[in-house]
Amino acid sequence: AQTVTQSQPEMSVQEAETVTLSCTYDTSESNYYLFWYKQPPSRQMILVIRQEAYKQQNATENRFSVNFQKAAKSFSLKISDSQLGDTAMYFCAFVYGSSNTGKLIFGQGTTLQVKP
């Protein structure tokens, strides 16, 4: 079964500090794509970052970066210089295989609170 596990239900960080959210996944596929989405209290799901499994280089997007460890099936998200607007639930997700087009598999989410 293809699964995503986010082991930290809740986390908090002080404004301007760095925080890392964990994600592990399980798949027997060799080609897949990984994502982090953010869902603030407004409930609008927003793409944070995307990683292609065939790429060894870790993706970065401004203050957001990932640590992708393919062998360990780990895909953590690092948020640098945390801002109050980063307060949200963060979901790790992946998609694989031509028979599973459009089907994102999500983790249970990590609620992140950024404190002033």
Add this chain to the structure above:
Amino acid sequence: KAGVTQTPRYLIKTRGQQVTLSCSPISGHRSVSWYQQTPGQGLQFLFEYFSETQRNKGNFPGRFSGRQFSNSRSEMNVSTLELGDSALYLCASSFYPKTSGSFTDTQYFGPGTRLTVL
């Protein structure tokens, strides 16, 4: 470019009724996926449509159905509503260019429709 829009934003129905939710994708996007989000089950995939054809389906009963129109707009329908159908229903669209050999493209989400079944 306008984002994904979903209507209505909020719905209240009673058990046994049926409901239709609508999703308009980003202009030029041809794939639409639907998800159900609940506190207990999290985010679960319902189905995906591309060029008016359902390409993929999640593990939901037949009461959940959908369709896609020639302009890529999509609707999902839930018949014989149950209390457990109360959820946030999210729609997401992606591009899928004709020449792409990829099996996926980044999905962009709408604001969701909050369905409450009484």
